[in-house]
Amino acid sequence: MILLGSTGSIGVNTLKVAKKHNIDVEVLVAGKSIELLNKQIKEFHPKYVVVQDKDDVKDVCHDRVYHDGNGILEVLNKAKSNLVVNSLVGFAGLKPTLEAVKLGKKLALANKESLVVGGEFIDTTNITPIDSEHFGLWYLMGDKKVSSMTITASGGSFRDTPLDKLKTVTVKEALNHPNWSMGKKITIDSATMVNKLFELLEARWLFDTDKIDALIETKSIIHALINFVDGSTTAHIAGVDMKLPISYAVLDRVDDEVLKPVDLLEVGSLEFRKIEEDRYPIWSIKEQILKNPHLGVVINAANEVAIEKFFAKELGFLGISDTILKAFKKFEDTKANSTEELFEIDKEVRKFCNF
Amino acid sequence: MILLGSTGSIGVNTLKVAKKHNIDVEVLVAGKSIELLNKQIKEFHPKYVVVQDKDDVKDVCHDRVYHDGNGILEVLNKAKSNLVVNSLVGFAGLKPTLEAVKLGKKLALANKESLVVGGEFIDTTNITPIDSEHFGLWYLMGDKKVSSMTITASGGSFRDTPLDKLKTVTVKEALNHPNWSMGKKITIDSATMVNKLFELLEARWLFDTDKIDALIETKSIIHALINFVDGSTTAHIAGVDMKLPISYAVLDRVDDEVLKPVDLLEVGSLEFRKIEEDRYPIWSIKEQILKNPHLGVVINAANEVAIEKFFAKELGFLGISDTILKAFKKFEDTKANSTEELFEIDKEVRKFCNF
Numbered sequence: 001m002i003l004l005g006s007t008g009s010i011g012v013n014t015l016k017v018a019k020k021h022n023i024d025v026e027v028l029v030a031g032k033s034i035e036l037l038n039k040q041i042k043e044f045h046p047k048y049v050v051v052q053d054k055d056d057v058k059d060v061c062h063d064r065v066y067h068d069g070n071g072i073l074e075v076l077n078k079a080k081s082n083l084v085v086n087s088l089v090g091f092a093g094l095k096p097t098l099e100a101v102k103l104g105k106k107l108a109l110a111n112k113e114s115l116v117v118g119g120e121f122i123d124t125t126n127i128t129p130i131d132s133e134h135f136g137l138w139y140l141m142g143d144k145k146v147s148s149m150t151i152t153a154s155g156g157s158f159r160d161t162p163l164d165k166l167k168t169v170t171v172k173e174a175l176n177h178p179n180w181s182m183g184k185k186i187t188i189d190s191a192t193m194v195n196k197l198f199e200l201l202e203a204r205w206l207f208d209t210d211k212i213d214a215l216i217e218t219k220s221i222i223h224a225l226i227n228f229v230d231g232s233t234t235a236h237i238a239g240v241d242m243k244l245p246i247s248y249a250v251l252d253r254v255d256d257e258v259l260k261p262v263d264l265l266e267v268g269s270l271e272f273r274k275i276e277e278d279r280y281p282i283w284s285i286k287e288q289i290l291k292n293p294h295l296g297v298v299i300n301a302a303n304e305v306a307i308e309k310f311f312a313k314e315l316g317f318l319g320i321s322d323t324i325l326k327a328f329k330k331f332e333d334t335k336a337n338s339t340e341e342l343f344e345i346d347k348e349v350r351k352f353c354n355f
Numbered sequence: 356m357i358l359l360g361s362t363g364s365i366g367v368n369t370l371k372v373a374k375k376h377n378i379d380v381e382v383l384v385a386g387k388s389i390e391l392l393n394k395q396i397k398e399f400h401p402k403y404v405v406v407q408d409k410d411d412v413k414d415v416c417h418d419r420v421y422h423d424g425n426g427i428l429e430v431l432n433k434a435k436s437n438l439v440v441n442s443l444v445g446f447a448g449l450k451p452t453l454e455a456v457k458l459g460k461k462l463a464l465a466n467k468e469s470l471v472v473g474g475e476f477i478d479t480t481n482i483t484p485i486d487s488e489h490f491g492l493w494y495l496m497g498d499k500k501v502s503s504m505t506i507t508a509s510g511g512s513f514r515d516t517p518l519d520k521l522k523t524v525t526v527k528e529a530l531n532h533p534n535w536s537m538g539k540k541i542t543i544d545s546a547t548m549v550n551k552l553f554e555l556l557e558a559r560w561l562f563d564t565d566k567i568d569a570l571i572e573t574k575s576i577i578h579a580l581i582n583f584v585d586g587s588t589t590a591h592i593a594g595v596d597m598k599l600p601i602s603y604a605v606l607d608r609v610d611d612e613v614l615k616p617v618d619l620l621e622v623g624s625l626e627f628r629k630i631e632e633d634r635y636p637i638w639s640i641k642e643q644i645l646k647n648p649h650l651g652v653v654i655n656a657a658n659e660v661a662i663e664k665f666f667a668k669e670l671g672f673l674g675i676s677d678t679i680l681k682a683f684k685k686f687e688d689t690k691a692n693s694t695e696e697l698f699e700i701d702k703e704v705r706k707f708c709n710f
Contacts, residue, residue, distance in 0.1 A: 139587060215620060231599055231614030232494060237588040244586055259586030265570055270625040
């Protein structure tokens with residue numbers, strides 16, 4: 001396989017699955033965690049390696065090391081593996097996704113931003129999402145007529161924080177997720193509910209529906225629900241562990257135990273909450289964005305800029321949502337007619353938000 | 356269709372479904388609710404009618420009225436309909452089930468006691484269970500490898516009653532079910548957890564598995580769960596209304612809304628509890644009975660006798676479980692080799708319990 005983002009949480013879990021099932025790892029693509037990358041190289045003997053920065057190339061223990069986005073595209077073309085796992089973070093994941101689809105490769109997609117930004121231009125036929133929510137939806141889909149779908153949110157780091165404190169919460173507090181241990185960006189996206197808005201958009205493209213909504217289930221053991229026309233609802237329940245969707249995305253068949261089943265008696269109780277707009281202001285544009293999914297590029301660019309500013313302490317936590325909502329208003333009539341235009345819009349939005 | 360038990364809760368709901376979908380009702384079989392039966396005759400114009408007691412025949416507004424168990428068997432043979440809905444209560448449902456299967460008819464089975472008592476001798480190929488729990492299991496069954504199944508219990512009328520009060524609860528209190536409005540016998544069976552033990556046995560025969568267990572979900576909106584080998588669990592959620600399983604058992608296809616979907620935000624929270632043996636003493640024989648499902652006949656006979664005694668105030672509430680456990684111990688080495696022997700064992704157990 002070709003693994004983009006090998007040192008992140010999804011990448012590390014993917015390598016565990018690859019090891020267990022003796023899957024050959026042809027390419028490792030990493031960001032800046034060179035030490036971990038070197039360990040992975042030693043264990044998996046990839047043919048090609050890509051890192052983010054040219055400066056890091058010399059520290060990588062491998063003789064075929066490429067760098068940056070162009071390096072990824074070059075290696076995608078050189079490599080023979082049919083399976084690409086894309087767990088890059090953010091907008092940087094889009095170009096490799098477009099290239100993998102163009103090359104006709106099977107794509108296991110953990111990079112949400114690919115579909116959020118470019119869904120309109122991406123043929124999802126050969127894409128399997130690595131995501132508990134979309135995996136859950138896929139798992140539940142049967143032969144009965146679907147009426148609507150629901151994915152769950154944990155509510156993120158501030159789901160129980162008094163509303164008047166949200167203005168002054170710190171980066172450290174924002175990174176303290178109640179249920180999942182994940183990368184930094186997605187943890188913030190979870191606190192602002194941007195992550196769930198992105199997942200609605202992904203579902204929009206993957207399942208070709210706008211009858212998709214979300215609610216908070218505080219323990220994150222129910223990941224997805226499907227309402228069928230007859231009045232039945234089915235739910236997908238599983239432990240908080242990405243190895244399950246990864247296994248299904250990476251293997252042809254899953255016949256053995258990937259996770260221990262959830263013990264509901266141990267869980268004891270479940271709680272469902274509405275996603276309130278006063279706690280999660282970006283939820284106010286949910287309907288609009290589902291009707292205009294091509295605006296995902298705007299939200300994503302604004303979000304990426306705002307998160308960087310939040311990390312740099314130039315913006316408070318609520319400033320992230322503010323930035324997104326302002327950009328959304330400013331660019332609501334924008335529409336890309338090609339992938340090239342997507343990149344232009346992305347730039348413009350970033351400029352606007354950085355102003 | 357041939358409807359056995361038309362004036363009970365399942366029967367009344369079945370007629371609603373029949374009316375909505377213009378299904379011809381060829382036979383109505385009722386117990387003692389002659390007034391309601393006469394209304395049903397006026398509305399559905401059955402060809403044959405059967406009542407329990409000979410004395411009631413004269414009060415039925417129909418010219419082809421049969422009576423008692425033999426009347427049911429006779430009419431089963433005369434009628435042309437291929438579909439039999441058996442919602443008779445108790446042991447009396449067994450003979451009609453055996454006859455319907457013998458005649459090669461399609462059987463929608465709400466009478467739990469048929470499989471509990473005679474499962475070993477019944478080919479379940481043409482049987483669809485009318486039961487939220489087994490319907491839920493059937494609904495969830497997909498193409499993935501199943502590891503185990505779970506059905507839920509409400510906990511019945513006394514799930515929150517202090518344990519030391521159980522000895523002195525009244526019949527009226529026992530009939531006050533927290534979630535479901537059902538017949539008298541099944542409401543008591545729910546309070547003693549006998550109903551759930553019966554459902555485990557039914558699942559044993561319907562799904563050919565002994566990896567089946569139950570837990571309490573206090574709101575009765577999750578009816579069934581399947582644990583798959585991979586670590587996924589799926590749940591079937593639906594409103595507390597039998598029209599959903601009835602529709603699937605009675606119609607060839609269900610394409611429209613039978614029930615409104617459950618609104619989880621309105622539900623708010625769910626609670627799971629272990630089925631404790633001190634509150635539900637018959638749960639102590641669960642493993643044994645699943646290993647020896649042929650002993651269902653013993654439990655059922657003892658239960659029917661004990662419930663009658665409880666209604667007659669000859670026995671306290673805990674006396675029901677006591678009676679069953681004593682009979683189970685006494686007859687644990689019994690095994691019927693034919694359906695005829697089933698009826699003999701049934702008689703013997705009743706004699707023992709009535710002593």
